[in-house]
Amino acid sequence: MASDQQQSGEMHPTRWGDPARAQALPDGARGMVELVFGVDDRPALDAAPLPPVAIDAAVLAELARAVGPANVRTDDETRRVRTRGKSTPDLLRARAGDLTDAPDAVVRPGSHDEVAAVLAIAVEHHLAVVPFGGGTAVTGGLVARRDGYAGVLSLDLVRMDRLVSVDHISMTAVLEPGLRGPEAEALLAAEGMTLGHYPQSWEFASIGGFAATRSSGQSSAGYGRFDALVVGLTVATPRGRIDLGTAPANAAGPDLRQLFLGSEGAFGVITAVTVRVRKLPEVKVYEGWRWPSFAAGAAAMRTLAQSGLLPTVLRLSDETESAINLADPAAIGAEASQACLMITGYEGEPAAVEAKRAAVTAVLAGLGGTGAGTAAGEKWAHGRFDAPYLRDSMLDAGVLVETLETATFWSNVTRLYDDVKAALTAALGEPSLVLCHISHVYETGCSLYFTVAAKEADDPLAQWRAAKAAASDAMIDAGATITHHHAVGTDHKPWFAREIGPLGVSVLRAVKADLDPTGVLNPGVMIP
Numbered sequence: 001m002a003s004d005q006q007q008s009g010e011m012h013p014t015r016w017g018d019p020a021r022a023q024a025l026p027d028g029a030r031g032m033v034e035l036v037f038g039v040d041d042r043p044a045l046d047a048a049p050l051p052p053v054a055i056d057a058a059v060l061a062e063l064a065r066a067v068g069p070a071n072v073r074t075d076d077e078t079r080r081v082r083t084r085g086k087s088t089p090d091l092l093r094a095r096a097g098d099l100t101d102a103p104d105a106v107v108r109p110g111s112h113d114e115v116a117a118v119l120a121i122a123v124e125h126h127l128a129v130v131p132f133g134g135g136t137a138v139t140g141g142l143v144a145r146r147d148g149y150a151g152v153l154s155l156d157l158v159r160m161d162r163l164v165s166v167d168h169i170s171m172t173a174v175l176e177p178g179l180r181g182p183e184a185e186a187l188l189a190a191e192g193m194t195l196g197h198y199p200q201s202w203e204f205a206s207i208g209g210f211a212a213t214r215s216s217g218q219s220s221a222g223y224g225r226f227d228a229l230v231v232g233l234t235v236a237t238p239r240g241r242i243d244l245g246t247a248p249a250n251a252a253g254p255d256l257r258q259l260f261l262g263s264e265g266a267f268g269v270i271t272a273v274t275v276r277v278r279k280l281p282e283v284k285v286y287e288g289w290r291w292p293s294f295a296a297g298a299a300a301m302r303t304l305a306q307s308g309l310l311p312t313v314l315r316l317s318d319e320t321e322s323a324i325n326l327a328d329p330a331a332i333g334a335e336a337s338q339a340c341l342m343i344t345g346y347e348g349e350p351a352a353v354e355a356k357r358a359a360v361t362a363v364l365a366g367l368g369g370t371g372a373g374t375a376a377g378e379k380w381a382h383g384r385f386d387a388p389y390l391r392d393s394m395l396d397a398g399v400l401v402e403t404l405e406t407a408t409f410w411s412n413v414t415r416l417y418d419d420v421k422a423a424l425t426a427a428l429g430e431p432s433l434v435l436c437h438i439s440h441v442y443e444t445g446c447s448l449y450f451t452v453a454a455k456e457a458d459d460p461l462a463q464w465r466a467a468k469a470a471a472s473d474a475m476i477d478a479g480a481t482i483t484h485h486h487a488v489g490t491d492h493k494p495w496f497a498r499e500i501g502p503l504g505v506s507v508l509r510a511v512k513a514d515l516d517p518t519g520v521l522n523p524g525v526m527i528p
């Protein structure tokens with residue numbers, strides 16, 4: 001209710017990340033942008049007006065009794081930074097001053113019971129509830145339907161930021177959902193442990209968000225995707241509480257944890273996550289490899305995955321991405337090479353790291369890779385969280401930059417790569433660039449992650465929607481998934497429906513109807 005000063009660690013309302021790190025395009029990059037696209041400076045509108053608060057004062061007072069008056073906020077600044085997520089369409093709309101999806105109020109519960117109390121009030125007054133972790137969603141997961149509801153609450157889990165317990169014998173830890181990536185790692189490090197989950201959004205994204213979207217981090221080859229790290233969950237639903245995960249494995253019917261992992265706030269609010277943890281690594285070594293082609297590098301990744309020889313980090317850029325070198329914006333344009341850059345990283349105890357590194361080196365060298373040394377690896381590690389800031393600088397210069405991702409089996413990778421790249425290139429027209437990398441591998445297949453850059457059209461939102469639809473059609477037509485780790489949100493729903501078919505959709509709707517009979521949880525998100 002009260003206007004209060006912003007919490008520390010909040011992101012810029014119209015850009016990615018820490019407002020203090022917003023930067024102009026580095027000179028090298030600006031030169032290249034000028035050459036390829038032509039610079040067309042497009043300033044953002046940072047302080048656009050918000051729609052009026054639609055929720056009655058009496059209902060806000062009821063919420064304030066449930067979570068404390070300081071934890072119900074309706075001031076513009078708090079609502080503004082919880083409007084949508086951080087996809088390029090989200091940023092374009094915020095930059096244009098479109099805040100029509102702003103929540104009416106931001107409610108910050110401090111415990112499972114307070115979450116349950118807020119859900120009860122939401123049901124009673126028919127308020128839509130949008131769980132908010134880090135706010136880094138990129139597929140519309142924070143854009144709930146407003147029609148038919150008395151208002152929209154952003155349920156900000158930021159106060160639920162405790163390391164609840166650690167089990168040093170079983171190597172598990174119970175984390176609250178509002179912990180951001182760095183906070184969780186710092187708390188675990190004090191116990192000699194690590195989670196090892198480092199998505200590019202790590203600095204701002206939350207534990208609850210990782211679970212709710214089935215996120216995958218840059219070290220997935222070594223530590224596994226986030227859903228593979230989860231051994232237990234506690235969830236608050238409008239029908240009550242559910243606790244899942246009583247053993248490392250079981251045969252007690254279908255695994256209900258999987259219903260909530262990836263449920264994007266539509267089935268319940270995740271209020272605690274029990275994760276598998278590892279010993280804090282003593283050493284971390286990152287190095288580069290060069291491959292004559294993307295296909296040759298991908299084949300080497302497959303060999304590693306299928307021989308059980310995966311490093312902690314394993315990623316491969318295609319020819320265009322290698323030439324552009326996204327890891328180092330200052331060097332853009334400076335290094336042009338036809339070779340494809342692979343990064344391998346090893347984390348753990350020194351002897352184990354050296355043994356794995358020697359074995360992987362032998363395989364990669366035997367397959368035709370050329371070692372590029374640790375400098376290339378360190379450069380990647382150093383800049384691994386910087387690319388999203390570059391996106392903002394490109395948007396400032398009138399260049400549309402966005403990413404999308406998918407996954408398929410090894411036998412289908414070439415077709416998927418060709419089809420998605422062709423779809424994006426045709427839809428975006430000239431001048432545009434389509435870059436791709438592989439950064440998550442499995443014995444049976446891998447994900448493909450595309451980045452596009454194109455000169456902004458008069459209506460960049462329509463321009464991107466057309467390209468995204470063409471790429472999404474290409475993914476489903478090729479038999480791949482609509483998302484390997486960005487989740488469904490609202491953007492992917494039509495293609496998700498095609499992926500799982502009418503019976504799959506019907507199962508999801510039935511679960512939703514049982515857990516959330518009045519439909520207050522993230523309406524319109526995830527379920528087609």
Ligand SMILES: Cc1cc2nc3c(=O)[nH]c(=O)nc-3n(C[C@H](O)[C@H](O)[C@H](O)COP(=O)(O)OP(=O)(O)OC[C@H]3O[C@@H](n4cnc5c(N)ncnc54)[C@H](O)[C@@H]3O)c2cc1C
Pocket residue numbers: 016085086087130131132133134135136137138140141142157177198199200201204205206207208209210211212213214215216217218263264265266268269270271388485486487522525
């Ligand atoms: C620049 C950038 C880079 C990214 N890189 C990666 C990457 O490398 N790997 C990757 O997997 N993803 C990546 N993402 C996507 C995003 O960061 C992930 O989806 C992340 O897991 C979202 O976490 P969050 O805490 O920000 O969730 P939010 O954005 O707050 O929420 C995401 C969805 O989960 C729901 N939700 C959040 N918390 C809870 C909860 N406690 N209970 C129930 N539902 C909840 C929300 O309602 C929403 O639908 C990236 C995004 C950006 C902007």
